[in-house]
Amino acid sequence: MKTIGIVIATYNGEKYLEDQMDSIINQSLKPNKVVVIDDCSTDETTNIIGEYKKKYPKMIVFEQNKKNLGHKKAFEHGISLCKTDYIALCDQDDTWKPNKLKKCYDALEQNLDAKLCFHDLELIDENGNSFGKSYWESAVTTLPLSGADARKRLSAFTNFIPGCTMFFSSDLKEYILPIPDSKWSLLDWWIAMVAFFLANPIIVPETLTCYRLHEEQVCSLMLNIQRKRKKHSLKEVPYKIVREARRIVFRKKQAEIRLQGNLERECALSQDVLRVISMYEALNLNHIAKEELSNLKETLKPKFII
Secondary structure, three states: OOOEEEEEEEOOOHHHHHHHHHHHHOOOOOOOEEEEEEOOOOOOHHHHHHHHHHHOOOOEEEEEOOOOOOHHHHHHHHHHHOOOOEEEEEOOOOEEOOOHHHHHHHHHHOOOOOOEEEEEEEEEOOOOOEEEEEHHHHOOOOOOOOHHHHHHHHHOOOOOOOHHHEEEEHHHHHHHOOOOOOOOOOHHHHHHHHHHHHOOOEEEEEEEEEEEOOOOOOOHHHHHOOOOOOOOOOOOHHHHHHHHHHHHHHHHHHHHHHHHHHHHHHHHHHHHHHHHHHHHHHOOOOOOOHHHHHHHHHHHHHHHOO
């Protein structure tokens, strides 16, 4: 039987970490290795992992970064240390359903050319209560996607596969690592890009992870808070003119900054997409239609140069 490894990046995750670790340990199909990379936590996270390490010394690999490297680099290091046949990525504040690893393992064993599978998420609150809708059901756009539709979405720099839903073959590691250094290149997006161009990922149509939404997260719900406008005292007309002129200049400058930022992002991510396409061509793969590949390249060209 092939081996299974799990990679977790932790940072001040004491509140929910034990729930997640217990859900991993209690899987119906046990993992062979659990690689935990801590990114300089200042709470009880390292002590919690230390206790699990004592209980399961052969299963758990635990390393602490000497300095804070960030989410992407922590996972990159964890993936590099994971020497198993299959790898699953794991968040510190979710919980896994007992059959997650078994379902994903069977899916890839029955579809060896897939190399990666992914599943839906059950959305829960901080107390573990379900919101009644899954991630796919709650999405603004239609999910899940596969094949050409997935590549088109990814090539437009939008990711629809959270890393915590991914289960992939270590065959992809040499193409995933190193993860691009650009601040615009996200871990989940990059892995999905590599998988959908170099293999044929498949969907596991079940909610196999409970994804916890809580106050410590920076989520879109926070953006819906209305901000009260400050009341300004009445000033003489000249002051109003000066104030409005300053406001126009400020808004113009902010718009220019945003535009430049978007251009830099598109340029950086276009290079990443083209890099993956180059990998595909170098490997002489043929599961992508020539017309699709040509169209993607044409779409990316204008964004390649700022």
